[in-house]
Amino acid sequence: MFQRSELAAAVVLASTLAISGCSASGPVAPTQSPPPASRQAPSSAQTPGSIPPEVGTDTEAPNEAELVTQAKALAAGYDYAGAAKLLEGATGADAVTALEDIAEAQDQTVVWADNSKISHLFFHSLVVDPKRAFDGDDRQQGYLDYMVTMDEFNKIIAELYKRDFVLVNPSDIAGLDKNGKMAYRKINLPKGKTPIVLSEDDVSYYEYMAGDGFPTKLLLDQNGKVTNEYTDALGKKVQGAYDMVPLIDAFVEKHPDFSYRGSKGIVALTGYNGVLGYRTSKSQYPESKTMAKDTVTATKVADAMKANGWVFASHAWGHIDMGKSPVPRVKNDMKLWNAEVRPIVGDTDQFIYPFGADIASVGHYSGTKYDMLKKDGFNFFYGVDGTTTAWMQMGDSYLRQARINLDGLQFAKEKRGDRPVLKTFFDVKKVIDPARPK
Numbered sequence: 001m002f003q004r005s006e007l008a009a010a011v012v013l014a015s016t017l018a019i020s021g022c023s024a025s026g027p028v029a030p031t032q033s034p035p036p037a038s039r040q041a042p043s044s045a046q047t048p049g050s051i052p053p054e055v056g057t058d059t060e061a062p063n064e065a066e067l068v069t070q071a072k073a074l075a076a077g078y079d080y081a082g083a084a085k086l087l088e089g090a091t092g093a094d095a096v097t098a099l100e101d102i103a104e105a106q107d108q109t110v111v112w113a114d115n116s117k118i119s120h121l122f123f124h125s126l127v128v129d130p131k132r133a134f135d136g137d138d139r140q141q142g143y144l145d146y147m148v149t150m151d152e153f154n155k156i157i158a159e160l161y162k163r164d165f166v167l168v169n170p171s172d173i174a175g176l177d178k179n180g181k182m183a184y185r186k187i188n189l190p191k192g193k194t195p196i197v198l199s200e201d202d203v204s205y206y207e208y209m210a211g212d213g214f215p216t217k218l219l220l221d222q223n224g225k226v227t228n229e230y231t232d233a234l235g236k237k238v239q240g241a242y243d244m245v246p247l248i249d250a251f252v253e254k255h256p257d258f259s260y261r262g263s264k265g266i267v268a269l270t271g272y273n274g275v276l277g278y279r280t281s282k283s284q285y286p287e288s289k290t291m292a293k294d295t296v297t298a299t300k301v302a303d304a305m306k307a308n309g310w311v312f313a314s315h316a317w318g319h320i321d322m323g324k325s326p327v328p329r330v331k332n333d334m335k336l337w338n339a340e341v342r343p344i345v346g347d348t349d350q351f352i353y354p355f356g357a358d359i360a361s362v363g364h365y366s367g368t369k370y371d372m373l374k375k376d377g378f379n380f381f382y383g384v385d386g387t388t389t390a391w392m393q394m395g396d397s398y399l400r401q402a403r404i405n406l407d408g409l410q411f412a413k414e415k416r417g418d419r420p421v422l423k424t425f426f427d428v429k430k431v432i433d434p435a436r437p438k
């Protein structure tokens with residue numbers, strides 16, 4: 001089921017990719033809490049001719065209008081219970097109508113029939129400037145094989161939305177019950193909508209990628225929004241959406257019905273080059289003068305991402321092959337991840353295997369490595385299988401899901417007709433960037 005040749009090829013990249021660490025946060029309820037009700041202060045500087053606010057007479061009214069807007073936004077993202085709760089006790093005509101609409105929309109949802117048939121697509125950091133990524137140097141082939149360009153990414157996401165896919169997070173799909181048994185959870189969506197998981201690996205902006213046309217970090221802009229820093233071909237530093245996280249955030253803001261209750265996806269982190277573009281590995285950068293500051297900044301970015309519906313996953317500290325590595329090496333790697341990545345991204349129950357190299361074949365998990373991973377809190381595990389639209393295995397106390405690699409290798413296989421998989425999600429021919437060298 002897992003293509004070893006593909007994994008072997010991926011290993012070559014990983015040896016290049018080698019340094020970033022990351023861990024995931026546990027199930028995170030996307031926070032869409034309403035902003036504090038804004039109260040219009042009586043203004044002594046009224047513009048001539050403007051209508052004076054009715055101070056003190058009806059202070060509830062603007063508050064309720066705001067709540068209605070927020071409730072509609074929650075309902076658009078399928079959080080009907082959250083939407084209804086916001087309007088609890090509201091008596092205005094708009095609120096009553098909104099409550100009726102919410103109840104009606106909820107009535108029209110159906111429970112997704114089979115959680116084991118949920119697809120999972122994954123990316124690496126996006127190529128922003130194909131000219132610099134595909135410039136003929138010794139890193140070009142790795143980028144062509146394992147990355148997609150920002151243009152390709154945007155086309156893929158628009159097509160997924162057009163085809164009625166809806167982003168879900170692992171905790172929407174399943175979770176441990178009170179006895180520690182893994183169980184599927186109900187996903188309520190309007191008929192015709194299909195849940196899907198997205199993830200992005202190695203979001204460390206590795207050292208080796210410098211100058212090759214990739215973003216350099218994730219950071220918060222002056223409004224507290226997660227954005228990228230990117231250095232253009234002329235060496236000018238700019239801020240904006242240049243990678244999956246801010247691009248998906250913006251897309252969902254525009255199309256709230258692309259996300260199930262605010263879910264966005266999984267970000268898988270190694271540790272050896274730090275995380276999210278910050279060189280936070282104490283073992284690798286012992287001389288860093290900015291370690292404390294970088295760690296604080298990375299933690300703030302991670303917190304903002306979690307609040308926006310992103311979930312972190314461990315991708316092993318050193319991007320090691322979890323299947324082949326002997327137990328002591330795995331143990332040491334997990335120790336490093338716990339020391340250098342977990343404090344920044346928080347606890348997580350998600351583990352995304354580097355190279356897709358699983359600790360077991362398709363049989364159920366058991367043994368030392370599994371016990372170690374469970375002891376560290378991991379309950380969800382992800383390999384790679386680009387040959388089928390969905391593969392899931394429910395264990396007694398874990399869930400294993402295969403992911404489909406979206407990259408040049410998979411595009412090429414699809415174009416040759418070897419892999420009739422991607423057509424479920426988009427048409428490769430329409431997505432492929434003409435900037436890829438022929």
Ligand SMILES: [Zn+2]
Pocket residue numbers: 014017201202315319354355
């Ligand atoms: Zn990786």
